[in-house]
Amino acid sequence: MNDMNTNIVVPRTELEARWAKCRRFLPEVAPQAGGILCFSRLQIYYLSGSFVNGAVWLPLEGEPVLFVRRSLDRARIESTCKTIVPFKSFKDLAPLAKEVGQPLSEVIGAETAGLTWQLGEMLTSRMAEYQFVPADKVLSLARSVKSEWELEIMREVGEHHNMALVEVLPELIEPGMTEMEISKFIWNVFFEMGHEGHMRMQSFGEEIFLGHVSAGDSGIYPSSFNGPLGLRGVHPVSPYMGSAGKIWVDNSPLSVDAGFVMEGYHTDKTQVYWAGSKSSIPGDVLDAHLFCKDMQTLAAENLKPGVLVSDIYDMLMSEAAKSGYTDGFMGIGESKVPFIGHGIGLTVDGYPPIAKGFNLPIEEGMVFALEPKYGIPEVGMVGVENTFEVTKDGGQCITGDNFDIICIE
Incomplete structure (x- = not known):
């Protein structure tokens, strides 16, 4: 049959x-x-x-x-x-x-x-x-160790994901929209590009719906979700997606952390947009975003077979301390999370997390979402997240290669 x-x-x-x-x-x-x-x-x-x-x-x-x-x-x-x-x-x-x-x-x-x-x-x-x-x-x-059959699916998912957030969405959104209005545009784009709709979490009781759409200080709003990016969400009983009462205003960031799924397999990606020209982005915001990009590069370079997952976490936390970025790195205050990435595949929150104490050797064929982010008081959250396939030479990004803030004027 x-x-x-x-x-x-x-x-x-x-x-x-x-x-x-x-x-x-x-x-x-x-x-x-x-x-x-x-x-x-x-x-x-x-x-x-x-x-x-x-x-x-x-x-x-x-x-x-x-x-x-x-x-x-x-x-x-x-x-x-x-x-x-x-x-x-x-x-x-x-x-x-x-x-x-x-x-x-x-x-x-x-x-x-x-x-x-x-x-x-x-x-x-x-x-x-x-x-x-x-x-x-x-x-x-x-x-945690993907076959070539699984990797082929995930690579295709990543291509669609990147195109949706980097090439298509910027043409549709603009300052003055609410988080909810932007969320609807994201859904339309995602569905048109093959997103299956239903995403899965592995952790008991954890849920996801599209992802986080956070304008301005929503990015540092207290979140019940185990991730660095905050959000107001639709309603206290549905703290997902975006709020109809929060407007994306000029000279502020919009952080979109939304997963993509096809044939049951997910990729994870965060794209930051700015309401205004690049010249209008404050220096401390650009510097914080650049730091997160550098941390993503450092982590990806070390996603090699035999390296311990915990060593990558320790490496990035050490760099954050040296660079003076400890306070806002991976969240602010009680919203700070104790990881800088996670496995991904049939669930968004796959095994293992890139966190302290996970002394698991990395293997070729593993796939990780790396998400170094930085919270800035009264501004919001900047940073990156992309999905990387482990190869013998390090992490290969499958969700695009443009990690800059995209300006929408």
């Missing part, structure tokens, strides 16, 4: 490579486990190619089992997994796995973030004879 959707089916070879990566990391993370049991739809998609309601059992050896609540027909159309079976209750998983020749191990590596507390208790009560150990990090590590 897969021939109905051959253009969007994840190739069998791609799935096999993903299984191999998980099997590589499982002995490191949970050596006692004989396999991984996943529950969230995104992880199910990653391991099966179908975004269905169910579970996936990936044993250390042999064919995985895709258990499906809904929709079995869809799973059989989309997935190249050979073993796809329906189930109704957690208590069915063990008998079904045994029936298809892939019995569950006594110790199971569980995707603990894939279930609510309520469902987790239900799982352990229905399968009391099994021991569950956390294996979420296995999936994070596996997804």
Whole structure:
């Protein structure tokens, strides 16, 4: 049945490579486990190619089992997994796995973030004879290293993303517009260029809708989102996108931090615009933006295989201190964030963050969003964010090469 959707089916070879990566990391993370049991739809998609309601059992050896609540027909159309079976209750998983020749191990590596507390208790009560150990990090590590198939998608996403924010949007916006009006133009441009609309966050409870559209001091407005750029948002219950009550006025910045997604894969990019000519930009604003560009370059040059993620963070924070930019770097006051970038792929906030203590060696094929930004009191936020593919020679930007402030007169 897969021939109905051959253009969007994840190739069998791609799935096999993903299984191999998980099997590589499982002995490191949970050596006692004989396999991984996943529950969230995104992880199910990653391991099966179908975004269905169910579970996936990936044993250390042999064919995985895709258990499906809904929709079995869809799973059989989309997935190249050979073993796809329906189930109704957690208590069915063990008998079904045994029936298809892939019995569950006594110790199971569980995707603990894939279930609510309520469902987790239900799982352990229905399968009391099994021991569950956390294996979420296995999936994070596996997804952090992208295949060539994934990279090809992300490179295309990055091209569309850059064209939308650097070439198309500047022709449509102007000072005097509200953040909400600008947000609507961004959506129109994004959709015209292939944006799928729905973006995903990995962190529990974190949400995203288009991104941040922050005019002037909105860029340093307190934000509940775990990122340096502030925003007022649509409403206190919907602190996303842009406010209908905030106008972008002359001689002020507009910071647009908006993700782009196609075929499930995201790129992240921030573009700063200025309402006025370049000569009207204050020197301290230009200097702060230049510093952020330099920090992006420094980080990208060090995105090489074998370099520790934490070393890049320490390097940039040290440079900020030497240059006198500590106070506003990565946010102001309590809004300052303890990272300067993050992995990205099937979610915006991918693993690993570029942060203190993440002593993970970088590998070729990882993809990072680098986002050095600087908050200026009474002005707003300047800086950059772009998405970089790790190569043997360093980070290669896939979201364009123009990192300057774009002036709109």
